[in-house]
Amino acid sequence: MPAGPDRVLITSEQIQTRVREMAAQIEADYPDGPLYLVSVLKGAFMFVADLARALKRPSVRIEFMAISSYGNAKTSSGQVKVTRDLDVNIEGYNVLIVEDIIDSGVTLSYLTRILQQRRPKSLEIATLLDKPERRVQPVNVKYVGFKIPDEFVVGYGLDFAEDYRNLSEIRVLTG
Numbered sequence: 149m150p151a152g153p154d155r156v157l158i159t160s161e162q163i164q165t166r167v168r169e170m171a172a173q174i175e176a177d178y179p180d181g182p183l184y185l186v187s188v189l190k191g192a193f194m195f196v197a198d199l200a201r202a203l204k205r206p207s208v209r210i211e212f213m214a215i216s217s218y219g220n221a222k223t224s225s226g227q228v229k230v231t232r233d234l235d236v237n238i239e240g241y242n243v244l245i246v247e248d249i250i251d252s253g254v255t256l257s258y259l260t261r262i263l264q265q266r267r268p269k270s271l272e273i274a275t276l277l278d279k280p281e282r283r284v285q286p287v288n289v290k291y292v293g294f295k296i297p298d299e300f301v302v303g304y305g306l307d308f309a310e311d312y313r314n315l316s317e318i319r320v321l322t323g
């Protein structure tokens with residue numbers, strides 16, 4: 149059992165400021181029509197909630213998918229599968245995938261491939277965290293909250309073995 153996550157990497161205030169900045173940029177980029185936020189469970193639940201609240205545009209639609217890639221291990225197994233699909237048809241709509249973290253890129257490269265086949269009007273990615281050093285598969289990410297070093301982080305939706313998702317800041321898991 150690892151020790152507690154005792155080093156704060158990104159404070160709650162830093163996250164909230166950055167989320168508002170990202171929302172402003174997204175609003176400028178999508179002036180009209182419905183915008184689907186496709187959030188990837190479970191890790192993105194807190195980010196999508198804050199991002200959605202920060203968006204003041206009229207039509208924001210929130211949909212969830214679940215993709216499994218890690219299990220309870222600290223490193224990616226490279227295995228990806230959809231465990232919960234969308235309930236809606238996204239054909240012809242602007243779609244923004246909302247993720248908590250991009251690590252190897254395996255999850256997002258798979259997800260963008262399958263969603264693109266559904267012919268959205270546009271498909272982009274917003275991630276709170278990006279670990280570019282870890283990339284194995286290329287991913288075209290339009291909105292990045294914070295680039296972070298290759299350390300195991302928890303909090304603000306991110307877990308270790310399902311714990312720590314409730315923290316309002318991002319911490320480095322030590323031990």
Ligand code: PRP
Pocket residue numbers: 188189190191192215216217218219224247248249250251252253254255256306307
């Ligand atoms: C995390 C994260 C991304 C994925 C990123 O999800 O939410 O979906 O890993 O890693 P990758 O770039 O190496 O593919 P995880 O599978 O841990 O599930 P969770 O969101 O339910 O915690």
